Amino acid sequence: MSGTEARLGGSxxxxxxxxxxPAERTPEASAPGLAAVxxxxxxxxxxxxxxxxxxxxxxxxxxxxxxRLAFGQEVVAxxxxxxxxxxxxxxxxxxxxxxxxxxxxGEGWVVVGALRTQPAPGIDVASEYTIEADRxxxxxxxxxxxxxxxxxxxxxxxxxxxxxxxxxxxxAEGLHKIVGRMLRLN
Numbered sequence: 550m551s552g553t554e555a556r557l558g559g560s561x562x563x564x565x566x567x568x569x570x571p572a573e574r575t576p577e578a579s580a581p582g583l584a585a586v587x588x589x590x591x592x593x594x595x596x597x598x599x600x601x602x603x604x605x606x607x608x609x610x611x612x613x614x615x616x617r618l619a620f621g622q623e624v625v626a627x628x629x630x631x632x633x634x635x636x637x638x639x640x641x642x643x644x645x646x647x648x649x650x651x652x653x654x655g656e657g658w659v660v661v662g663a664l665r666t667q668p669a670p671g672i673d674v675a676s677e678y679t680i681e682a683d684r685x686x687x688x689x690x691x692x693x694x695x696x697x698x699x700x701x702x703x704x705x706x707x708x709x710x711x712x713x714x715x716x717x718x719x720x721a722e723g724l725h726k727i728v729g730r731m732l733r734l735n
Contacts, residue, residue: 601651608642627658637663
């Protein structure tokens with residue numbers, strides 16, 4: 550009997566083997582180099598059998614580290630993996646993005662990441678971004694430039710601020726103070 554068998558190679562890539570008769574296979578023939586491995590080491594099949602099952606689903610609810618996760622019509626209890634920031638999962642819930650979860654033996658479903666489906670500021674170009682935070686820090690080593698077509702503001706590390714536009718408007722509800730050792734108009 551002949552056929553083809555797929556197995557993981559040494560680099561973790563799938564390889565194909567031609568098999569003439571499965572009954573005649575020896576460990577050395579089916580996995581070259583395996584004879585050199587200690588008999589106490591787990592076989593590739595047993596290692597693969599212990600890996601968690603992965604799936605994608607949508608978060609229905611979050612309560613601390615506990616989540617309600619929907620895989621199609623089935624809803625299951627899950628928990629957040631310690632490596633996933635809670636804000637990432639709250640964003641996935643808000644935007645309806647899918648999350649990646651593992652079903653671990655003895656632990657149940659564990660969410661290990663979110664699949665980003667929306668553009669991210671600083672990574673993707675989009676028509677609009679809204680960044681909400683109590684504080685936003687932007688740091689540049691030598692220069693920071695904010696540009697919108699024909700207007701710009703440039704902050705330089707040497708202590709210089711440059712504004713450029715056809716028209717610059719500065720307003721104050723109260724005191725409007727301009728302080729400098731020297732002021733030059735035109």
